[in-house]
Amino acid sequence: MKIKCVIDNKNILLDVNSNKPLNLILKDGGQNIPNCDQKSCGNCVVLLNDEAILACLIPAFRLKGAKILTFEGYQKSRFWHDLERAYADTGSQPCPHCFASKTLIFESLLQLITRATKEEEVDEQTIVKEISLNACPCLDAQEVIAIYNAAAVYRRRRRVRRS
Amino acid sequence: MLEGVRSPAVHMPRTLNDLYYASNRFPQALFWAGGTYIMRHRNNYPQKEFPDVISLGSIPELKRISRTEKFLEIGSMVSFAMLLRVGKQVLPPLLLKTLENTATMLIRNQITFGGALATPDVRYALAGTLAALQGEVELKTNLGPRTETQWMGVERLYDKQGALLIKNNDLITRIRVAFERRTFSTFRSVGNVMAKPNECVMLSIGCSYSQSVINHFKMCITFPTSLFLIPHEIEMMMNGTLLPMTTQHIQRILKGVNDEIASSAGDSAHAIQFERASRFVEASLHELNAQSLSSR
Numbered sequence: 259m260k261i262k263c264v265i266d267n268k269n270i271l272l273d274v275n276s277n278k279p280l281n282l283i284l285k286d287g288g289q290n291i292p293n294c295d296q297k298s299c300g301n302c303v304v305l306l307n308d309e310a311i312l313a314c315l316i317p318a319f320r321l322k323g324a325k326i327l328t329f330e331g332y333q334k335s336r337f338w339h340d341l342e343r344a345y346a347d348t349g350s351q352p353c354p355h356c357f358a359s360k361t362l363i364f365e366s367l368l369q370l371i372t373r374a375t376k377e378e379e380v381d382e383q384t385i386v387k388e389i390s391l392n393a394c395p396c397l398d399a400q401e402v403i404a405i406y407n408a409a410a411v412y413r414r415r416r417r418v419r420r421s
Numbered sequence: 422m423l424e425g426v427r428s429p430a431v432h433m434p435r436t437l438n439d440l441y442y443a444s445n446r447f448p449q450a451l452f453w454a455g456g457t458y459i460m461r462h463r464n465n466y467p468q469k470e471f472p473d474v475i476s477l478g479s480i481p482e483l484k485r486i487s488r489t490e491k492f493l494e495i496g497s498m499v500s501f502a503m504l505l506r507v508g509k510q511v512l513p514p515l516l517l518k519t520l521e522n523t524a525t526m527l528i529r530n531q532i533t534f535g536g537a538l539a540t541p542d543v544r545y546a547l548a549g550t551l552a553a554l555q556g557e558v559e560l561k562t563n564l565g566p567r568t569e570t571q572w573m574g575v576e577r578l579y580d581k582q583g584a585l586l587i588k589n590n591d592l593i594t595r596i597r598v599a600f601e602r603r604t605f606s607t608f609r610s611v612g613n614v615m616a617k618p619n620e621c622v623m624l625s626i627g628c629s630y631s632q633s634v635i636n637h638f639k640m641c642i643t644f645p646t647s648l649f650l651i652p653h654e655i656e657m658m659m660n661g662t663l664l665p666m667t668t669q670h671i672q673r674i675l676k677g678v679n680d681e682i683a684s685s686a687g688d689s690a691h692a693i694q695f696e697r698a699s700r701f702v703e704a705s706l707h708e709l710n711a712q713s714l715s716s717r
Contacts, residue, residue: 259428275428277471279460303527310527315460317453319431319476366526384526391525 263321266331274318280304280326281313289328290358300392303359303366304328310366312391329358337365340416344409351405353396360392367406368413380406426467433479437594441563443475444590450475452592454498454536457528458543461615483535483594495596497535497558502526504534513598515606515627519550522610535593538575544583544649546610546623549641551575551596552651553606553625559595560587572597576641576651582687583649603627603637605709609701618645619689622697626705630713633664642678642702644694647687652678664713671706678702 259276262269265287274283281302284291291313292301302313305327332338341364345351352360367388370380385406386399397405432450434440444450450473451459459465477483483498486507493511495504501520509517523529523537523546537547538558552575562569575596578586587593605628612621621644628638638659642650655677662670679699686695 259431275426275467276431276474277429277466277468279466282466309530311530312527315457315528315531317456317460319433319474320456320478363527388525388527391527 259318261318261321263323264325266326266328266334272318272321276317276319278318279314280306280316280318280321283318283321284313284326284328289330291328300363301356301359301394303362303392305332305362305365308369310362329362332362332365336416337368337413340368340409340412341365341405343412344405347408348401348404350397350401353394356392356394356396360389360394360397363389363391364406364409368409371410371413372417426469427471429471430473432473432475434475434477435479435481437480437482437561440475440477440480440592441568444563444592445565447473447475448589449473452477452539454478454539455500455531455533456536457531458536458540477535488600491601492597492599495534495598497538497593497595498533501529501532501534501537505529511600513554513600513602513606513627515550515554515603515608515625516598518606518608519546519625522608523547534596538578538596539585539587539593541585543614543618543645544579544643545614545645546608546625546643548575548579548583548649549623549643550608550625551598552641552649553627553639554598555639556596556598558593559597561592561594562588563590563592579649581650581685582647583643583645604629604631605712607705607708609705611697611701614645619647619691620693621645622694622701624698624701624705626709628659628709630664633713635659635662635664635709640702642682642698644686644690644698647690648682648685648694650681650685652681655681665710666706671703674706675699675703 259274261272272283281291303310304313306316307325341361367380367385382403386402389402432443434443453474453476477498483496485496486499486504487494488511501523505520537545556575557572558575560571560573580586607626610623614621623643626640629636638656640652640656642648655674658674658677682695682698
């Protein structure tokens with residue numbers, strides 16, 4: 259099956275089996291994405307049309323015209339700096355094994371800030387639950403909340419400047 | 422390793438008529454909603470005999486959310502996240518709590534209502550909650566040249582062990598939930614449905630009470646792979662009960678629930694599930710008592 263899509267801001271024509279999972283497609287393309295064998299370990303998070311998803315749950319045929327951003331592509335965006343500074347400010351960050359996926363889960367939570375009203379703000383329980391999608395125990399709940407809060411401050415400033 | 426692996430044909434109908442045409446032409450094809458259930462199977466790829474796929478994601482009619490005076494109607498391809506974004510203010514509290522407690526945001530972006538109700542061998546919390554809310558589904562049966570449409574209560578979709586009763590040519594197109602507010606509703610769940618279904622238990626209860634008398638009591642206890650129980654006898658015992666319930670009455674109800682679970686659960690039910698279900702029911706009845714006392 260031939261599929262046109264955009265991966266990390268590059269137009270790409272894929273010729274793959276229609277039910278091949280996205281994580282394997284990215285892995286074959288040289289990306290550093292683990293093959294979890296559909297165990298949903300939470301290590302293959304990517305942004306599909308700006309929404310965080312597990313790549314192992316997305317078949318190739320759903321990628322027609324889609325915009326995929328992996329961690330490597332995300333590092334080139336301005337939003338990455340919010341999290342980069344939050345990691346530096348708090349002095350804690352995910353381990354190298356889950357760094358990419360936890361960063362993208364944080365990003366998906368930070369994206370809620372742009373559309374959330376006051377009463378819909380993300381609570382601490384939700385933050386911890388979302389990060390727990392990745393089973394790696396390298397960050398405790400306090401650290402997760404501290405990182406999110408620090409990054410949220412930068413993201414809100416960005417939002418204020420833009421408006 | 423990938424030699425001989427066939428790339429399944431994917432059909433993407435844009436209207437319901439196209440969909441019926443495709444399913445008539447390819448009767449063995451697999452209906453693909455969100456894909457979270459299918460993709461989680463470890464042997465999903467590469468697989469030599471993977472069937473052709475009819476993707477339901479391009480049919481706008483199935484992605485519609487509408488409301489009338491009495492009902493909220495949800496298209497079967499609406500994802501949990503989509504409904505939480507647009508309908509938080511109008512959703513019944515029990516449904517809202519169930520959706521928020523199902524998986525994480527990343528997975529909720531993908532899970533669809535139709536997919537969650539029609540998975541063949543796993544029952545999710547949504548089915549139990551819709552049954553407790555007396556929700557209905559619109560079922561379209563493809564009979565070749567014509568289609569039949571009927572509204573059916575969610576509880577009639579499954580047997581007591583949770584096995585799906587609809588046929589291969591049936592398609593869930595809409596889900597309907599009444600706006601009627603219950604005075605009391607609670608949703609409790611424990612365990613991971615996908616990782617350890619044999620330890621997981623979900624309980625949904627909705628009821629109203631006026632002048633301390635319970636009415637419209639509905640309860641559904643779900644074990645993902647072995648139980649989908651709506652204990653009608655218990656519901657009858659609860660309706661008309663005066664609040665607050667006495668300890669003896671709660672114990673009587675619990676005994677009835679335990680007996681019903683024991684007689685209905687499939688062989689794969691685990692002892693811990695029996696214990697958890699019993700504790701959940703007990704805690705919920707005490708919660709109902711507490712709420713009724715505080716609202717006096």
